[in-house]
Amino acid sequence: EPEVTQTPSHQVTQMGQEVILRCVPISNHLYFYWYRQILGQKVEFLVSFYNNEISEKSEIFDDQFSVERPDGSNFTLKIRSTKLEDSAMYFCASSDWAATNEKLFFGSGTQLSVL
């Protein structure tokens, strides 16, 4: 079964540094998402991306965050000047289309630890 892949699986960084989390969505999917999950808390929506632009973003997704699809396969989340509270598991997801009943496929996540 095709899958979403994320790299790295773990990322440790110092507060104030920039990190880039990488995702390769399923090849024929058109809609891409980033979610995060702080330990012990719920999965929170960050941003959705379609047709090379952001389609929706949450209030969490402030100027510190950006997304990019630099080529036909990768989808990246950049976090500038990381803060301690950015420590979380970051999940990338993709779907074939945005129909209301279309399911999301998730990658295995990147665990980000900000020290």
Place this chain on the structure above:
Amino acid sequence: RKEVEQDPGPFNVPEGATVAFNCTYSNSASQSFFWYRQDCRKEPKLLMSVYSSGNEDGRFTAQLNRASQYISLLIRDSKLSDSATYLCVVKGPTGGSYIPTFGRGTSLIVHP
């Protein structure tokens, strides 16, 4: 009011038991509903979609009550391998898109 609410549990049941989880949602314009399963520190995986007429997949039955804005999941004949967190997901209008919103999850522990 939280968008998607679930009882966090944990529900601690013996093998073979039947267990039910509920989930309530606040946005009456929500269009689609899902149950996902999440194992510890892993990604969410789709368990089943929830259809208006209710649907069943083996030991799992999902129901939707639009009037009361809640969704349920029933697990029959629980197995040890059913131990996980069950996430209620509601897809509702956000701006011009339909964004999946997750509940906090209900923890299930099935013991021998």
